[in-house]
Amino acid sequence: MNSVWTIARKELSDSLRNRWLLAIAIVFAVLAVGIAWFGAAASGQVGYASTPATIASLASLGIFLIPLIALLLAYDAIVGEDEGGTLLLLMTYPLSRGQLLFGKFLGHGLTLAFATILGFGVAGIAIAVLVEDVGITSLALAMLRFIGSTILLGWGFIALAYVVSVRASEKPVAAGLALAIWFFFVLVFDLLLLGSLVASEGKLNPELLPWLLMLNPTDIYRLLNILAFGEGRQLSGVLSLGNDLPIGQSGLWLGLVLWCVAPLTLAWALFRKRRI
Amino acid sequence: MSCFRLENVSYRYDKATVLQGVDLRLEPGEILGLFGHNGAGKTTTIKLILGLMQPVGGSLSVLDGSAGDSQVTRHIGYLPENVMFYPQLTGREILAHFARLKGADLRQVPELLTQVGLDDAMDARVKTYSKGMRQRLGLAQALLGKPKLLMLDEPTVGLDPVATADLYRLLRTLRDSGTGIVLCSHVLPGVEPYIDRAAILTDGALKASGNLEALRRQANMPVTLMLEPTGSLDSLENAIRQCNGVTRPVMKNINNRLQVDVRPADKMPLLTALMASGEVADVGIHQPTLEDIYVHFIGYGGLAHRGGVQ
Numbered sequence: 001m002n003s004v005w006t007i008a009r010k011e012l013s014d015s016l017r018n019r020w021l022l023a024i025a026i027v028f029a030v031l032a033v034g035i036a037w038f039g040a041a042a043s044g045q046v047g048y049a050s051t052p053a054t055i056a057s058l059a060s061l062g063i064f065l066i067p068l069i070a071l072l073l074a075y076d077a078i079v080g081e082d083e084g085g086t087l088l089l090l091m092t093y094p095l096s097r098g099q100l101l102f103g104k105f106l107g108h109g110l111t112l113a114f115a116t117i118l119g120f121g122v123a124g125i126a127i128a129v130l131v132e133d134v135g136i137t138s139l140a141l142a143m144l145r146f147i148g149s150t151i152l153l154g155w156g157f158i159a160l161a162y163v164v165s166v167r168a169s170e171k172p173v174a175a176g177l178a179l180a181i182w183f184f185f186v187l188v189f190d191l192l193l194l195g196s197l198v199a200s201e202g203k204l205n206p207e208l209l210p211w212l213l214m215l216n217p218t219d220i221y222r223l224l225n226i227l228a229f230g231e232g233r234q235l236s237g238v239l240s241l242g243n244d245l246p247i248g249q250s251g252l253w254l255g256l257v258l259w260c261v262a263p264l265t266l267a268w269a270l271f272r273k274r275r276i
Numbered sequence: 277m278s279c280f281r282l283e284n285v286s287y288r289y290d291k292a293t294v295l296q297g298v299d300l301r302l303e304p305g306e307i308l309g310l311f312g313h314n315g316a317g318k319t320t321t322i323k324l325i326l327g328l329m330q331p332v333g334g335s336l337s338v339l340d341g342s343a344g345d346s347q348v349t350r351h352i353g354y355l356p357e358n359v360m361f362y363p364q365l366t367g368r369e370i371l372a373h374f375a376r377l378k379g380a381d382l383r384q385v386p387e388l389l390t391q392v393g394l395d396d397a398m399d400a401r402v403k404t405y406s407k408g409m410r411q412r413l414g415l416a417q418a419l420l421g422k423p424k425l426l427m428l429d430e431p432t433v434g435l436d437p438v439a440t441a442d443l444y445r446l447l448r449t450l451r452d453s454g455t456g457i458v459l460c461s462h463v464l465p466g467v468e469p470y471i472d473r474a475a476i477l478t479d480g481a482l483k484a485s486g487n488l489e490a491l492r493r494q495a496n497m498p499v500t501l502m503l504e505p506t507g508s509l510d511s512l513e514n515a516i517r518q519c520n521g522v523t524r525p526v527m528k529n530i531n532n533r534l535q536v537d538v539r540p541a542d543k544m545p546l547l548t549a550l551m552a553s554g555e556v557a558d559v560g561i562h563q564p565t566l567e568d569i570y571v572h573f574i575g576y577g578g579l580a581h582r583g584g585v586q
Contacts, residue, residue, distance in 0.1 A: 006376040017364065085360030089417070092326045092354045093377045094346035276328050 003095045004103040011107020015073070021115050024069055028119025031065070032058060036127050048131045052229040055142045058120075059225040063218040066150055067182050070112060070157035075178040077104045078165040078271060088276055097271050101166070105158060105264060112154040120147050146225055152256040153221045157181075159263035166271040189216045210245040217259040224252045277340050278303055279425040279456030280325050285334035287320055287480075294320045295480045297334070304424065307447060307457045309467050311570055312477035318460050319357070321477070322427050325458075326354060339424060350378060353423035357430045357460075359414030363403035367394055367413050370402060371420070380421035388416040391446075393439065407434035415443065426450065427458040432466060444470045468566040476573045483573040492564055495572045498525075498537040502560035503550070509534060515553040522546050 015021045035057045039049035048054070078101070081087040090100060124143040128136055161178050168174035193212055197204070213219040223242040228249060245251070279302040287295040295317045302308050312318050323329050324336060327344020341348040361370050371385045389398045392412040397405065405413065411434045418426060426447075432440045447457055447470060461467045468488070475485040484491055505512040512534055513527060522542045528535040538546055543561075550556045564572070 002379070003377050006373065010373055014364070084362065085356070085358065086362065088328070088356055089354070089359070089374075090377070091328055092349060092352065092356075093374065094350045094379070095377055096346070 003093075004099050004106060007095075007100055007103025008106035008110065011104055012110055015107075015111040020073065021111050021118075024112070024115035025119035025122075027065070027069075028116060029122045031061060032120050032123030033126055035061070036123065036131070048127065048134065051135065051139050051142050052226075054127075055146055055229075056226050058146060059222050062146075062150055062153070063222060064186055066154050067157040067186055067218065070108075070154040071161045071178040071182055073112065074104070074108045074158040074161035075165055075174045076171050077101075077108065077162055078274075079168045079171050079174045080165075082169075082276070083171055091276050097274075098268055101162060101264075101268055101271055105155075105162070108158050109151075109155050112158065113151045116147055116150050116154065120150065142225075142228070145228060149221050149224045149253075149256060152253075152260060153217055156217045156256065156259040156263065159260050159267060162267035163263050163270065166267050166274055185216055185218050190219070206244075210241045210243075213239070213241055213245065214255050217256060220252050220255045220259070224249065224256070227252075278337070279306075280338045280343075281336070282321070282324070283335045285321075285324065285331045285336055287317075287324060287329065288332050289320075293480055295324075295331075298477075298480075298482045300475055300482065300485065302425070302456045302458060304454045304456050305451055306473065307451050307459060307471045309471035309474040309566075310458055310460045310477070311462075311464065311474060313574055316477040317480040318477055319429065320480075322354070322429060322458065322460070325425075325427065326352065350421065351424040353418035353420065353426040355411075355414045355418040355428045355431055357433075359410060359417075361402045361410065361413060364401060366399050366401055367405070367409075368398040370413065371398075371416055374417050375420050378421045384420060388419055389413075391419075392416045393442070408436065408439065411435055412439070423455065425456050425458075427460075429460045430462070431459065432461065432463055440466065464567040464570055465565065471566075474566065474569075476570060478574055484569075488566065488569075491569050492540070495564065495569050496540060497564040497568060497572055499540055499543050499564070500562040501536045501538060501543070501547075502530075502562070503534040503536060503556050504558040505532075505534065506555055506557045512550075512555045515550060515555045516546065519546055519549045522549075 036048055036054050038046060039054050039057060076083075078087065081090065091097070120143065124139065124147075127134065128139055160181050164174050164177040164181065168177060197209070213223065219239065219242070222239060223245070226239070227242060247255075280300075282298050282300040285295060285298045285300075286293070298317075298321065300308075300321070310318050310321065320329070324331055325338055325343055327338070327342070327349065336343055339348050339351055365373070367389060368385060371389060372382060375382055375385055386395075386398065389395060392415050394409060394412050394416065397409060402410065402413065411431070415428075415431060418428065428447075431443060435443060444467075447459070451457055451472075459467055459471060471488075473485065473487050474491060476483045476491075484494055486494065503512060509529060509532065516522075516527065516534075516536065517524065522545055523539060525536045525538040525542070525546070527537075536546075547559070
């Protein structure tokens with residue numbers, strides 16, 4: 001456990017040193033405050049629209065940004081150490097591959113978690129203080145849910161980045177594959193789903209369809225943040241399938257957790273096979 | 277307790293045999309020189325001992341445990357060839373990081389940095405370090421936690437002559453305190469005075485191993501005598517030819533001195549006879565060096581047909 005923490009601690013201090021943590025927090029804060037302030041712009045005025053609308057907009061932007069940041073943060077975790085020549089040295093220390101990978105995950109995960117809490121937390125407090133007659137309880141609840149799911153989504157993509165990082169032999173390859181992962185889950189998946197829905201002309205089992213959304217962590221994340229406000233009025237496109245999902249919020253949370261655990265386990269299994 | 281014990285160890289990499297039936301031992305308080313051409317299997321041998329890979333055949337025990345076990349690796353120090361570190365961190369930060377991983381006392385960090393001569397640079401980032409400074413940091417890293425087994429792959433690369441001498445002195449001190457040391461190097465004349473035993477690998481097989489005397493006997497290479505004649509060179513040559521029981525040696529005239537290559541067994545009879553003849557004014561004796569022995573076992577033409585990837 002000690003060596004896991006030693007690795008995590010180095011990652012964490014690296015991201016403080018190169019200002020990654022600060023930069024991510026600032027991006028999140030600016031994003032959240034911007035959306036909150038100009039949320040009503042569509043209706044022709046500047047100001048706070050409503051908590052559900054703000055969270056929905058944040059989540060929609062979040063699915064683009066958070067996977068990207070997580071992948072960028074973590075794609076070189078193992079392949080970078082290998083190219084830098086330190087992986088060989090680390091492996092001669094009393095440190096198993098699992099401990100190294102989990103230490104990295106802890107370090108990167110905490111970096112992302114701190115940045116998220118700091119960035120969106122500050123934005124949430126700013127909204128609570130500056131916007132008149134906003135429901136504090138509902139805002140706090142929505143913000144907590146949003147921050148929690150954002151962290152889990154980020155961890156999921158950190159784990160996915162590791163799958164790439166333990167397999168790739170060079171950093172540029174890992175970067176390319178990480179971008180491909182982002183492209184697939186954020187842009188292609190929903191299109192594929194929609195396309196197959198249309199092409200199947202209703203022949204697909206309607207009870208199976210909503211479950212397909214669970215195959216994409218970004219969809220789970222959006223459902224979680226939008227469905228929580230009751231009726232799925234704002235669900236559009238493939239997300240409307242989410243109304244038929246027979247699992248509640250806890251099921252969605254579990255889905256996000258599984259999307260962290262499964263890729264991390266896969267990365268660990270692949271890392272054990274990597275030749276050093 | 278042996279530092280390590282390899283018995284009939286083999287290793288294959290994608291069906292290509294890298295090591296074949298290697299028997300090798302190292303006892304505490306001993307410096308073993310591990311030599312071989314590029315791709316001979318030196319690095320593979322070290323990686324097996326470190327537990328980075330599993331042998332496909334044979335048995336291997338390290339410090340009375342199994343290779344790669346964390347209780348075993350805690351007592352091993354390793355300096356890889358071309359050691360690299362995190363460029364953004366300072367020498368002190370890096371050494372502290374590795375000390376924590378090894379469970380070594382953090383007070384060792386400044387001590388070791390001073391010992392390897394990095395006391396002025398310990399708070400500078402490693403990306404500003406020269407190759408020699410990186411090598412020193414690598415050495416400090418290998419010495420963390422007072423290892424019982426120390427393995428150094430090309431430790432003197434990038435070190436100036438004074439630092440090299442310091443390093444060998446340090447290794448001797450460590451050996452005398454009971455550390456077992458493996459030294460891989462291509463600078464054979466440099467390591468010759470410091471090693472207790474040598475092991476020579478070619479194409480994944482152990483060609484020879486033992487102390488220098490044993491290797492010389494095994495190689496049976498001629499000893500070179502440089503003889504300065506009292507009188508003329510010709511009469512000296514005649515005196516040599518008349519020696520009984522000595523295979524006629526190869527003789528060469530070099531600057532009015534006679535260079536005689538004689539079989540080890542013939543050396544003393546020849547010298548005794550020459551002393552008696554009074555034809556010799558001065559004698560120089562050149563035993564085959566480690567380099568000569570190495571070339572003998574490896575074979576000539578090394579550059580042409582070797583070139584395996586490390």
